[in-house]
Amino acid sequence: MARTASLSGFPEWLPQERLVELHVLDTLRKTFELHGFSSIETRAVETVGQLLRKGEIDKEVYGLSRLQDDEGEDATSNKADPNALALHFDLTVPFARYVVENAGYLAFPFRRYQIQKVWRGERPQEGRAREFTQADIDVVGDGELPFRYDVEIALVIAEALSALPIPDFRLRINNRKLAEGFYRGIGLTDTAGVLRSIDKLEKIGAAKVAELLKGELGATDEQAALALELAGIRTEDTSFVERVRALGVKDDLLEEGLNELQQVIEAAVQRAPGKVIADLSIARGLDYYTGTVVETVLVGHEQLGSICSGGRYDALASKGNRKFPGVGLSIGLTRLVSRILSQELATASRSVPTAVLVALNSDDSWYAAQDIAAQLRGRGIATEVAAKAEKFGKQIKFADRRGIPFVWFTDDHGKHQVKDIRSGEQVDADPASWAPSEEDLHVRITTA
Amino acid sequence: MARTASLSGFPEWLPQERLVELHVLDTLRKTFELHGFSSIETRAVETVGQLLRKGEIDKEVYGLSRLQDDEGEDATSNKADPNALALHFDLTVPFARYVVENAGYLAFPFRRYQIQKVWRGERPQEGRAREFTQADIDVVGDGELPFRYDVEIALVIAEALSALPIPDFRLRINNRKLAEGFYRGIGLTDTAGVLRSIDKLEKIGAAKVAELLKGELGATDEQAALALELAGIRTEDTSFVERVRALGVKDDLLEEGLNELQQVIEAAVQRAPGKVIADLSIARGLDYYTGTVVETVLVGHEQLGSICSGGRYDALASKGNRKFPGVGLSIGLTRLVSRILSQELATASRSVPTAVLVALNSDDSWYAAQDIAAQLRGRGIATEVAAKAEKFGKQIKFADRRGIPFVWFTDDHGKHQVKDIRSGEQVDADPASWAPSEEDLHVRITTA
Numbered sequence: 067m068a069r070t071a072s073l074s075g076f077p078e079w080l081p082q083e084r085l086v087e088l089h090v091l092d093t094l095r096k097t098f099e100l101h102g103f104s105s106i107e108t109r110a111v112e113t114v115g116q117l118l119r120k121g122e123i124d125k126e127v128y129g130l131s132r133l134q135d136d137e138g139e140d141a142t143s144n145k146a147d148p149n150a151l152a153l154h155f156d157l158t159v160p161f162a163r164y165v166v167e168n169a170g171y172l173a174f175p176f177r178r179y180q181i182q183k184v185w186r187g188e189r190p191q192e193g194r195a196r197e198f199t200q201a202d203i204d205v206v207g208d209g210e211l212p213f214r215y216d217v218e219i220a221l222v223i224a225e226a227l228s229a230l231p232i233p234d235f236r237l238r239i240n241n242r243k244l245a246e247g248f249y250r251g252i253g254l255t256d257t258a259g260v261l262r263s264i265d266k267l268e269k270i271g272a273a274k275v276a277e278l279l280k281g282e283l284g285a286t287d288e289q290a291a292l293a294l295e296l297a298g299i300r301t302e303d304t305s306f307v308e309r310v311r312a313l314g315v316k317d318d319l320l321e322e323g324l325n326e327l328q329q330v331i332e333a334a335v336q337r338a339p340g341k342v343i344a345d346l347s348i349a350r351g352l353d354y355y356t357g358t359v360v361e362t363v364l365v366g367h368e369q370l371g372s373i374c375s376g377g378r379y380d381a382l383a384s385k386g387n388r389k390f391p392g393v394g395l396s397i398g399l400t401r402l403v404s405r406i407l408s409q410e411l412a413t414a415s416r417s418v419p420t421a422v423l424v425a426l427n428s429d430d431s432w433y434a435a436q437d438i439a440a441q442l443r444g445r446g447i448a449t450e451v452a453a454k455a456e457k458f459g460k461q462i463k464f465a466d467r468r469g470i471p472f473v474w475f476t477d478d479h480g481k482h483q484v485k486d487i488r489s490g491e492q493v494d495a496d497p498a499s500w501a502p503s504e505e506d507l508h509v510r511i512t513t514a
Numbered sequence: 515m516a517r518t519a520s521l522s523g524f525p526e527w528l529p530q531e532r533l534v535e536l537h538v539l540d541t542l543r544k545t546f547e548l549h550g551f552s553s554i555e556t557r558a559v560e561t562v563g564q565l566l567r568k569g570e571i572d573k574e575v576y577g578l579s580r581l582q583d584d585e586g587e588d589a590t591s592n593k594a595d596p597n598a599l600a601l602h603f604d605l606t607v608p609f610a611r612y613v614v615e616n617a618g619y620l621a622f623p624f625r626r627y628q629i630q631k632v633w634r635g636e637r638p639q640e641g642r643a644r645e646f647t648q649a650d651i652d653v654v655g656d657g658e659l660p661f662r663y664d665v666e667i668a669l670v671i672a673e674a675l676s677a678l679p680i681p682d683f684r685l686r687i688n689n690r691k692l693a694e695g696f697y698r699g700i701g702l703t704d705t706a707g708v709l710r711s712i713d714k715l716e717k718i719g720a721a722k723v724a725e726l727l728k729g730e731l732g733a734t735d736e737q738a739a740l741a742l743e744l745a746g747i748r749t750e751d752t753s754f755v756e757r758v759r760a761l762g763v764k765d766d767l768l769e770e771g772l773n774e775l776q777q778v779i780e781a782a783v784q785r786a787p788g789k790v791i792a793d794l795s796i797a798r799g800l801d802y803y804t805g806t807v808v809e810t811v812l813v814g815h816e817q818l819g820s821i822c823s824g825g826r827y828d829a830l831a832s833k834g835n836r837k838f839p840g841v842g843l844s845i846g847l848t849r850l851v852s853r854i855l856s857q858e859l860a861t862a863s864r865s866v867p868t869a870v871l872v873a874l875n876s877d878d879s880w881y882a883a884q885d886i887a888a889q890l891r892g893r894g895i896a897t898e899v900a901a902k903a904e905k906f907g908k909q910i911k912f913a914d915r916r917g918i919p920f921v922w923f924t925d926d927h928g929k930h931q932v933k934d935i936r937s938g939e940q941v942d943a944d945p946a947s948w949a950p951s952e953e954d955l956h957v958r959i960t961t962a
Contacts, residue, residue: 183558
């Protein structure tokens with residue numbers, strides 16, 4: 067299993083690995099649908115103008131051009147041409163475009179999940195791929211969106227992640243209003259600049275962030291110290307509110323942010339105990355967040371980076387005066403699945419969907435074998451028919467090699483038997499009623 | 515619903531349309547897995563060298579280049595550089611590459627299904643998109659692959675298509691060996707050239723094909739007439755064998771092809787009656803087919819083109835002397851779904867997964883409402899909770915606008931009632947046991 071991708075940054079799974087990924091995909095879909103989220107997909111391609119609209123200059127975007135283009139276009143011109151096509155690098159920007167385009171056909175608040183591949187032309191490195199799958203949920207309102215959806219989205223994601231075969235996790239939640247209000251309150255007006263510096267805290271440490279704040283943003287020692295004190299607050303309950311207040315900063319936006327974050331944490335303590343913390347160091351790089359911001363770590367795998375991120379965006383999508391505020395979270399599905407596979411956190415109980423191989427007595431018995439297979443499939447039992455009437459020992463070996471647990475035999479008098487090739491046990495069986503145990507009916511994903 | 519895609523050739527579905535597509539995807543997956551096919555996905559990207567290896571010059575390939583590339587690469591260089599990246603235009607070529615790369619980890623014959631998007635930079639037109647989903651099944655052997663898999667693949671596809679909400683269909687099956695042997699037998703040695711001409715039969719008619727055969731391939735009147743007579747044979751049973759023999763041509767390869775096609779049609783008459791015909795005009799444009807070739811039409815929608823094509827390829831994948839012959843079929847899923855949607859052949863019973871909206875008495879009742887929702891979800895009932903304690907009439911309207919059939923009320927004394935907002939009927943209900951009818955539990959796809 068320790069294969070490396072033949073094209074760096076473009077992981078591909080073996081069939082038994084794909085079964086683990088399918089289990090993750092199915093589990094997320096089920097959870098999202100139980101919470102009333104509708105599935106959509108958007109095209110893989112956006113115009114360059116759309117993709118770079120929000121100043122996403124730090125994402126390496128793949129431009130497209132037709133190899134056989136006779137009009138002499140090339141990708142170099144893409145950089146200049148906002149109508150040129152490029153692959154999307156996330157699902158939020160395409161979703162915002164979709165909402166605006168289809169607003170007349172959607173019922174708001176619109177709840178959607180979207181599970182698709184995205185592409186980033188990054189230099190490949192541990193935990194980063196050039197092609198990977200994201201699983202997003204968002205709720206978008208028409209004009210306004212009650213804050214309660216920020217609370218709900220966090221709870222849905224906590225429930226979805228809890229259902230996956232992964233280690234324990236923590237949603238680390240902050241609020242942009244809280245942070246920006248606080249910075250403003252202590253006299254740092256370039257709040258976006260401060261956020262960008264604070265975002266580097268885990269990478270470069272407090273001392274270097276203080277230098278940045280002082281050197282680049284003109285903060286005083288005291289301002290830098292306060293900003294870092296705020297970022298140091300991390301609580302499992304709503305006690306962060308008192309700790310922030312103890313810093314003595316007054317600002318309306320700060321109060322609004324405190325109140326919002328308090329609502330999220332209060333609900334989480336009750337409905338997802340232990341899964342969510344208030345972490346005032348969370349900044350998120352992206353410009354479009356306006357309130358709640360979230361990152362998620364796998365406990366014991368912190369160096370993997372955030373496996374689920376997102377937040378509230380009040381102005382990402384608009385159509386004239388009509389605004390579509392939203393809140394959403396995005397699971398880094400490929401990052402998660404890569405980790406599950408590389409550390410064998412979960413494995414598939416077998417490598418093929420097939421439960422039964424119908425063996426052939428003679429080459430002529432293929433039709434009769436198809437009838438038996440059809441009966442089994444009709445009752446939901448995945449079944450293959452042997453292609454050649456080899457010796458039974460060879461047909462059993464064939465099943466064994468493919469990981470199929472049962473082999474079905476029918477003798478010339480029409481007597482049926484089925485053999486569990488793991489135990490060797492062979493019993494009489496009726497194709498109209500025999501079934502494997504629940505355990506063997508479908509591939510199961512078991513955690514280590 | 516009569517929307518046009520905002521980017522020509524890149525269709526996107528509304529949530530209620532996506533439900534139809536999901537139904538098609540789920541149905542195919544279920545059928546394929548019941549027949550023992552394993553899921554895989556390959557990366558969207560191949561090297562240009564890999565993609566153009568089989569001389570696929572008629573596919574318009576999208577090349578990739580990083581917009582922010584500092585090394586001055588551009589897409590123009592892709593045409594020359596076989597290591598440049600491009601989007602795959604089908605799933606067969608990537609699958610062949612995957613098999614060769616992972617041969618040491620796969621159990622042969624390897625049965626896989628693969629449902630993914632592919633891209634072609636074509637000028638968009640009716641029935642053709644630039645981004646579309648294909649659903650492929652293939653069986654690939656190591657060294658050899660019994661012919662029986664050609665028969666099986668056709669039957670699996672007939673079963674899969676029969677399970678979809680689409681009009682009746684016909685698999686039109688021919689065999690390259692039959693055609694090539696026949697052409698050779700009548701003295702036409704450029705058999706690939708003849709196939710290419712015959713492939714144009716439906717487009718340009720018999721007279722023009724005869725001209726091509728005579729003008730470009732040097733056929734005599736008699737040779738052209740015989741080639742066209744062969745292409746005119748179309749039977750629902752194995753009587754095509756006699757009709758070919760009646761043309762008086764002798765050739766070993768022809769005999770082999772006749773025998774193979776006979777096996778497929780014989781099995782189909784028995785196991786998929788009415789779904790398969792022998793159609794000796796089918797040529798398929800692609801070079802890599804070596805035996806069975808298949809196209810599929812929707813009855814009454816013939817002008818849509820083939821909705822499922824493929825065949826046997828004995829030499830697509832190899833690793834040194836090791837050959838991996840295969841046989842497979844590819845369903846044009848987007849083409850099918852587009853047709854289902856545009857002609858409303860099937861519709862979703864509602865537009866959201868949600869069955870129940872839990873209404874709020876007061877803003878404080880949100881937590882209690884979440885408890886009720888969790889109980890319902892625990893029993894598989896998709897449930898949303900209202901975000902605001904508006905007047906009940908407004909909350910019912912909210913459910914109605916989103917297409918949610920049931921609204922749940924809990925009064926201040928903890929008494930529960932559930933209202934079917936379509937009939938207006940309201941009954942006492944227990945969150946631990948109440949369930950909607952089977953019909954209302956999940957979104958159903960109903961055919962027109």
